[in-house]
Amino acid sequence: MTPSGYSFIAGSQVSGTAGTLTPRAGASGETLEPEHGLVSVEQVEQAARAAAEAFGAYRATSPEQRAALLEAMAATLEADGDDIVASAVAESGLPQARVTGELGRTTGQLRLFARVVRQGDHRGVRLDPALPDRTPLPRPDLRLQMVPLGPVAVFGASNFPLAFSVAGGDTASALAAGCPVVVKGHEAHPGTGELVARALTSAVADSGLPGGVFSYILGGIEAGQALVASPHITAVGFTGSRRGGLALVATAASRPVPIPVYAEMSAVNPVVVLPGALGDPAALATAYVGSLTQGSGQFCTNPGLLFLPTGEAGDAFVEAAAAAVAQASGQTMLTEGIASAYEKGAAGLRDTAGVEVLAQGSAGGAGAPAPQLLQVGTDAVDDAWDAVTEEVFGSSGVIVRYADTAALARRLARIDGQLTATLHLDADDDTDVEAARELLPVLEDRVGRILVGGWPTGVEVCDAMVHGGPYPATSDSRTTSVGSLAIERFQRPVCYQNLPAALMPQALADDNPWGLTRRIDGTLHLAPSQGVTHR
């Protein structure tokens, strides 16, 4: 199966009527077949309305029905996997092995949410039984469950054409919560988006649910803004640039009824090397450059800023890191726009007062600009702070030298919100541990994920993951866009007072037909079917 240039609205293949888009092979500039239609604002509204019309039926699905849909989506993606991977490789310029792995991550995410839905803890059921004899006033019967918000608009990322795109984490978590989804396809991978949307559309059709549960529309900025402005849309998931995210936040806030926007935007992901971690400076430096240059640095979690002690061991790290970057070659970036933004941002950093160029690698051809490594000394860092803490998307690393950890803690306390922070230390070194103890609450306040050792590029999809963080890493620090907690973004609580049994929602019924964990009179009660043990 190859792309044909279509969008999918509520189960039907449609041709966009507002112009066309020619796909390109990554940043190399080569054009691909076929032309894709771009949807009109009217078509956007059609998709949003269909989602609203499907909401009633979809919210009423049982955990089993909803989980089965997510699993069917994973299966259809796997059935079309070869074609999907081929299209994503052609459009993104990413290596086949990487894209194949990403497909597995995407289907794994859908199945993770199927498990979450079946388990049902996300419904947050709370029961406070009636106390008819309480004085001075009796207590009514009160029951609470989380309900889905309504249709969700999803904006995929260019850098993960599968796992953060049409069938990515935002789509999976919104569908799991009971929300129909309208995906605005990314112009960097229209063919991939179409093939994935076709697979998801067929899974919805097979489920017997209304087609409006899932729509995919390929469009430009105007279409995206129209989608967020549609009165039928109740929340937005976005992964991309800060400018793009903030534009959607502004649109959502200025609606007659404002809606939440979960935008994952930008970060420099500070890495702090404590002195004890420099036992083998060259090995650590090589590992750092591996993370910095992996996939041309096109990760939200790329380690763009590293704090390194002054002194000989730090100098040795710098020397080895510079040598590694000098030997590194650029890989084709995702789009021409991303490649040229990298080149502009990288040059701006090199021209910043106080910034020293340690090394530049080689370009890997058209659209594959050279990686670079820069350094800022202790005396220049204040003036260069704003420049070095702003993300340059790509393989551009800045090493900031520091002389004492107390000053470092004060500096980190005022860094912009970040997705991650990483500490390298010797856990047997009391000085390192003491410094880390001082830094930990500072970082906790500034980031969504704290690593000790390792590198932030690599985001596990699981229950304990947080891919989020304070503004401007995201527009809403209270959640995550990766992992099972992401489902909570698309829910709100409703309380039911004194409902008769005939009207009681299934999740709240006395006989607990769905076998849910429930908080009863303040205490958690686990359904035996959960197979939960004490520990």
Next chain:
Amino acid sequence: MTPSGYSFIAGSQVSGTAGTLTPRAGASGETLEPEHGLVSVEQVEQAARAAAEAFGAYRATSPEQRAALLEAMAATLEADGDDIVASAVAESGLPQARVTGELGRTTGQLRLFARVVRQGDHRGVRLDPALPDRTPLPRPDLRLQMVPLGPVAVFGASNFPLAFSVAGGDTASALAAGCPVVVKGHEAHPGTGELVARALTSAVADSGLPGGVFSYILGGIEAGQALVASPHITAVGFTGSRRGGLALVATAASRPVPIPVYAEMSAVNPVVVLPGALGDPAALATAYVGSLTQGSGQFCTNPGLLFLPTGEAGDAFVEAAAAAVAQASGQTMLTEGIASAYEKGAAGLRDTAGVEVLAQGSAGGAGAPAPQLLQVGTDAVDDAWDAVTEEVFGSSGVIVRYADTAALARRLARIDGQLTATLHLDADDDTDVEAARELLPVLEDRVGRILVGGWPTGVEVCDAMVHGGPYPATSDSRTTSVGSLAIERFQRPVCYQNLPAALMPQALADDNPWGLTRRIDGTLHLAPSQGVTHR
């Protein structure tokens, strides 16, 4: 103890330097002693900075320390209870029994959150242990906990001078989450605010925690805006008018770092009477008027809009309700501003085309305007819709007649977001139950709490309560401002990857020293100390 006109910043009694405020006895206009100082913008910033400085120590408190502080606050409020109640009665014009009950509700809320903190489920702990042998990539050790956002600004309501004010639900839930609190005192009850703040300040001092954990500043609109704009503030809780709430939302959104605002604003709390509920129309009508006129209708959950069947039984309800309102007398409202806004809004409703005046009660003296009851027929409701769905704060009720429930469902599907909706029905009447089944998902989508029978005025403080709802009932439908779930407003998730034991936060440590419920590898594990049973 009587009020002296002070604010409290970080443990110190201070005199506001930006003018003075003369307290008044409710809406009667009588002035009270003493004059109160209003804080300057500099004093606002001083309080916010002290909160930020106290955050490090306060967030590090154990569950026991934090719970003990909340309980100590409840105890100091009780010790000063007679003076606090006397001041609130004088300033609000509310009856003593009501205010005494509200003090009990306030201390009860603090103790509820002490229980929540000790139990610790709000920390949402999730552990995904390392899988070093997993292929193709090992899984690191990942642990998640919810952490406090940071200093919270609280804006109390005029209509609950205790339970929704200085020591109210927003303050209790923010402190429980680990957030220092700065309360902007309400100008309608400055003396009460001061006495409550004095009690809370003394509890903080006795705890040995930094004074910045709690500050109370009495100020005007400019001070409130400055508080929300302060870079030290990370979230806002507000109960009050839509205009006031939206002004704070706008300020929060336009900060360099936007912050969440939880504003509980306005509602008309629709009541739907289904035909089967009209077995004794006069009794139901009397109960309705009791809820409508209770406390001069000064409740967020006042039932301002009632849908009633056309026909004889409905006519009998109207007749009885009109008679009850005609005999009702206004009680002194909270402030002159509220009384005059009621009079203006009530007159506007009476003058709306298609609105029929059924009854007006009598005024209860200065600042105690008369209750009123209005009716809109089936033919006029479309034109009058905007007017009758806008809150008039006070005892003004509108009865909308309807002829069939399908049309009613379509109408309710486009009502503004509401705090509550109430259904009156006969649970043994199949037609009623069928109609309710049709209405339930519509209401679920529009409100935070659905009642069957009874009246919405009366908000239980418990685990299953939702006092919230879609915009414009609140600025953020994803939460509640009453009940234990409110704590989640002031938290965000952080993930810890591969932390050594020496750096592990207590809540996440292997030996579970706080005895928390934890989700391990996807499955909930209950600490035996929780005493949880299966059911």
